[in-house]
Amino acid sequence: MSDPSQSAMPPAVFVAAIFLTSVGAGVVGAILGLGGGILIVPLLTTFYGVHMHYAMGASIISVIATSSGAAAAYLETGLSNIRVGLFLVMATTSGALCGAALVGVVPVRGLELILGLALSYSAFATFRQLAIEVPGDVPVDPLAYRFRLQGAYEDIRLRRVVVYRATRVKAGFSAMFGAGVLSGLLGIGSGAFKVLAMDTLMRLPMKVSTATSNFMIGITASASAGVYFTRGDIHPLIAVPVALGVLIGASLGTALMTRMRNRTVRMLFLPVIAYLALTMILRGLGIELR
């Protein structure tokens, strides 16, 4: 290429490469219940030199693709709990709206620091629960009973039906609202917080938490997608291979996750929270990693 502004990779190779990368991100996103923004944005910006705006536009599409690719399978197997999902999405979406309204009013750095510390505690709590495969008897919560926040799924790995019921619903709902406020304020996804609130606070099985998070992240991302579109941040040559790759990856991920132990899912999740916590604390202290 004579034009120095041209991307180093020929367009066809570039498109094929981000497609394959997205397949991998889709597998991980579906297993961990994360949007994929946490994976797609750094991959596209660091390895492919994609501008942050277009990476975020592709990321929002990848979140929805992960959700659609995974949620259908998870809903069918009973791993994703639609009632728990809708109940908690109420908190995240209303929190996100409040957060968006507070942009410019509250100091973001202080919030990032608080969030980082909260995540560090969650990482510690997740580590402590590493050995717990399925939560045992949990305290009865009248709200969980009232809103039927319970379910059962057939665990292929454990070869038995796992019955579960949520507890500490108020705490989980509040955490979701807080996560929503932060995602509205900071423009970050909240897949990790959703999983943590369900797993650590509400004591749902880890696999139910990540599968239900998969359902929820698609709903919240759907609200943001229009804004990215009207800003021109959804570049078809980036978003299309990402969407296709992530959808295929997410379908593969669901097949893998149903065969995994809750402990394995938690072990995969742990470094992601640790990384997020570190990034948030550093940003709160005014240190950018990149």
Place this chain on the structure above:
Amino acid sequence: MSVPGASEGPSGLVERRVGRVLFWGGVLSVAITLLGFVLYAAHGELSGQTLHLERATQHRQEGRPAAVFVSARDVVNGLARWPVDPVALMTLGLLALAATPAVGVLTALVTFVALGDRDYAVIAAIVLGALLLGFFVSGGAG
């Protein structure tokens, strides 16, 4: 298995319907997107400059390429042309994908109403309302 709230009975119906909407919404979106992409590549545009891929890479932001659509009306105009604009087709697929989860919530709402589950019909309506509000107010709902 007779577990309250498990994936059978009335609650199973909601899950099956929403699951189906999400699955077929995803499949349909991908089919449209893929068709647009194949047409785009078949026109030899992949190595061309229509979408100015280079402007989006190497961390550069030199303004949005004119061919990247930013309004539904532009997409409709692109689709109304003959031959159909492949970029409009790709964009339509991406928009359909973006709308799929919201259609899933709408399906849940309709099913809860049909089942007489007032609590969850109200919850689904609140979520749908917040989604619409979020769509008009801010991009920070993710």
